[in-house]
Amino acid sequence: MDFTVETPAIITFVVYLIAMLAIGLYFYNSSGDLSDYILGGRNLGGGVAALSAGASDMSGWLLLGLPGAMYASGMSAIWIAVGLTLGAYLNWQFVARRLRIYTEVANDALTLPDYLESRFEDRSKALRVISALVILLFFAFYTSSGLVAGAKLFSTVFDMDYTLALWVGGSVIISYTFFGGFLAVSWTDFFQGIMMFCALIIVPIAAIVIIGGWDETTDQVGAIDTSYNSALSGMTLFGIVSLMAWGLGYFGQPHILARFMGIRSAAEVPKARLIGITWMVFGLLGAIATGYAGIAYFSDNPLEDGELVFIALSTLLTNPWVAGFLLAAILAAVMSTVDSQLLVSSSAVTEDFYKPFLRPNASEKELVWVGRVSVIGIALIALLIAGDPDSRVLALVSYAWGGFGAAFGPVVILSLFWRRMTRNGALAGIIVGAVTVVVWKQLEGGIFEMYEILPGFVLCALTVVVVSLMSEPPESVKETFDRAERQWT
Amino acid sequence: MESSLTTATWFWLLVPMLGCVALSLITYFKDR
Numbered sequence: 001m002d003f004t005v006e007t008p009a010i011i012t013f014v015v016y017l018i019a020m021l022a023i024g025l026y027f028y029n030s031s032g033d034l035s036d037y038i039l040g041g042r043n044l045g046g047g048v049a050a051l052s053a054g055a056s057d058m059s060g061w062l063l064l065g066l067p068g069a070m071y072a073s074g075m076s077a078i079w080i081a082v083g084l085t086l087g088a089y090l091n092w093q094f095v096a097r098r099l100r101i102y103t104e105v106a107n108d109a110l111t112l113p114d115y116l117e118s119r120f121e122d123r124s125k126a127l128r129v130i131s132a133l134v135i136l137l138f139f140a141f142y143t144s145s146g147l148v149a150g151a152k153l154f155s156t157v158f159d160m161d162y163t164l165a166l167w168v169g170g171s172v173i174i175s176y177t178f179f180g181g182f183l184a185v186s187w188t189d190f191f192q193g194i195m196m197f198c199a200l201i202i203v204p205i206a207a208i209v210i211i212g213g214w215d216e217t218t219d220q221v222g223a224i225d226t227s228y229n230s231a232l233s234g235m236t237l238f239g240i241v242s243l244m245a246w247g248l249g250y251f252g253q254p255h256i257l258a259r260f261m262g263i264r265s266a267a268e269v270p271k272a273r274l275i276g277i278t279w280m281v282f283g284l285l286g287a288i289a290t291g292y293a294g295i296a297y298f299s300d301n302p303l304e305d306g307e308l309v310f311i312a313l314s315t316l317l318t319n320p321w322v323a324g325f326l327l328a329a330i331l332a333a334v335m336s337t338v339d340s341q342l343l344v345s346s347s348a349v350t351e352d353f354y355k356p357f358l359r360p361n362a363s364e365k366e367l368v369w370v371g372r373v374s375v376i377g378i379a380l381i382a383l384l385i386a387g388d389p390d391s392r393v394l395a396l397v398s399y400a401w402g403g404f405g406a407a408f409g410p411v412v413i414l415s416l417f418w419r420r421m422t423r424n425g426a427l428a429g430i431i432v433g434a435v436t437v438v439v440w441k442q443l444e445g446g447i448f449e450m451y452e453i454l455p456g457f458v459l460c461a462l463t464v465v466v467v468s469l470m471s472e473p474p475e476s477v478k479e480t481f482d483r484a485e486r487q488w489t
Numbered sequence: 490m491e492s493s494l495t496t497a498t499w500f501w502l503l504v505p506m507l508g509c510v511a512l513s514l515i516t517y518f519k520d521r
Contacts, residue, residue: 075498082505089509093516215493222492231498270520274513281506288502 010158012324013331016195017172020188020335024176027184033364034355037181037371038347039110039262044186046268050276051193052186053259054283055333056340057088057250060149061397062196062287063330068307070291071298074221074228076235077291079243081284087247088280092273095251096260098416098488100269103261105484110261111344112254112408113352119415120423121477125356127427132352134407134434135254136345136378142400143341143378144385145393150334152389157311157327162389169331174379177339177346178372182262185339192332197279199329200286203310206317207293220296228295238450245454249401252408255340258347266487342382346374398451399441406433406456414464419481425468433460 031037044052069077103109106118113131120127151166158165176184211217218229227233250256263272287310294309303312314326350371355362362370385393407430414421414429433456440452494502 075494075502078498078502082501085506085509089512092513218493226492229492229498230495231501232495270513270517274510274517277509277513281510285502285506 006320006323008320009324009327012321013328016325016328016331019191020172020176023188023191024178024180024184027180027187030183031181031368034350034367034371035108035110036183037368038343038351039258040182040186042104042262043183043264044259044262044268045264046271047275048186048190049259049263049268050272050274051279052189052336052340053256053272054276054279055189055193055196055336056255056259057253057337058196058280058283058333059146059337059397060153060330060334062283063199063310063333064149064153064307066284066287067291067294067310068305070288071294071303071306071309074225074233074292074295075231076227076233078231078288079235079240080246081288083244083247084250085247085277085281085284086244087250089273089277090247091250091256092269092276095257095412095416096263096273097266097269098484099257099260099412100263100266101487102416102484105487106480111347111351112257112412113348115261116411116415116426119477119480120421120426121474121480122423127423127430128352128356130427130430131408132348134403134430135348138400138403139254139341139345140378140381140385141393141396143338143345144382145397145400146334146338146341147382147386148389148391148393150331150338151386153311153330153334155389156308163387166383166386169335170379170383173335173339173342174376177342177375177379181368181371182258182343185343186259186262188339189336192329192336193279195325195329195332196336197283197286199310199314199326200283200290202322203313203317203326204286204289204293207290207297207313210317211293211296217293217296220299221292224295224299228292242449242451242454245451245457246401248409248453248457249405251410251413252404252406253401254404254408255337255344257412258340258344338382342375342379345378346371349374349378399437402441402451402453402456403434403437405453406437406460407431408433409457410461410464414461414468418468419478419485420468420473421464422468422471422473424471425464425466428467429460429464432463433457436460 035041103115109115109118113128116131117128150169151162154160154165155162208214208217221228290310315323350367354370411426411429436456436459437452440455
């Protein structure tokens, strides 16, 4: 299918990019110390924390991958979305508030590795180094896969050179993250989250109205193949569990957990949870409806690439100004994920390597600049990996999501709920979780077809428990836990 | 031919998703 992009769409697009840069510059002077730069001085309001957590989480998958899967297989593609919703809700319900409180009680920790080190009073720095290495390794691929997806899309839609698209998008993200740090990333994510939400409401409603209403849409889809109307058709329990297991990933995603740590106070969490979950549920339902309506809309002239169903409907249904906004929303989805990942990687370099190992006495101003330079360095590495549009980096998203979920998920949850957990338990759990994901991915057939996050998560949790029970945590570690617990209850 | 989403599909799509929104709403008012 040929997409004609008119001048108004390009103007809307450029306005969007300039607005993002302006937000970055606006927050340039807000970063006095490293805590400001990598965690916004823990001053996010509930609404911004909620939408920035959602927008950081949901990448181009929400507007391309999920509608594409719906378009290809109908309602049997809903299971990942259902699993993700449950995972995100449980994360907000059980992890957000406790993590916000504990990271402050535990030596005012700014990063996940920092928190783990303080939580277990690990003087060997092993926990900090291993977890920071896991973060840098998985994010290198995760971030560059986001860049590849964004650049591929725009080289197709705007008939633009791939490398040019990659570097234009990359420069805008680098610029606002470089200047404005966490506040710029969170506020751009906030606006990008609103754009994504509006786009996912407008497109499916417009499509369903044009088709002739909801009943007509389900009739037309059912006439093509009745199995499109059933979530259970062709599915096994094994398959459903494996898809829903994506939801387990939430507990270990450093870029999402950073939003919990940056929220203004634990009292803001209920409001943030309500806004975040509502945003996510209606966004997912919109994405599901988009792909589903696409089955009916394009029944006579099927799309070659189902992942372009959102774009095809945007450009066909609406006037060029609105189409420009809808296309910008896809870029917003990509950028809001990449920027958060860049910043977390930069904080790992600054807070977990530079400060503890190279310059323990560095001034705050120096650390902020190291953070900024790290953003550029990491972005360049991600851009270089993304340089080849045919590389298989896109396939690594599920790998990175699973890696974080299995390595950190059980460790984060147990560290917040189990007083008796030890440093060795955490360290062994992270290693077992990460290794299980890597090994499981290489094996094929039978049980190994299951998404690797599930065995990784279970083995990590078991390892934490067994290894922790082999020794006793120091009294001071238990006392800190008790101090945090008094604030939880 | 007339067809629509199966009951199981409506159930598995809406109960977990809207259930999470409802629980967030309840805990929001409870925790305030």
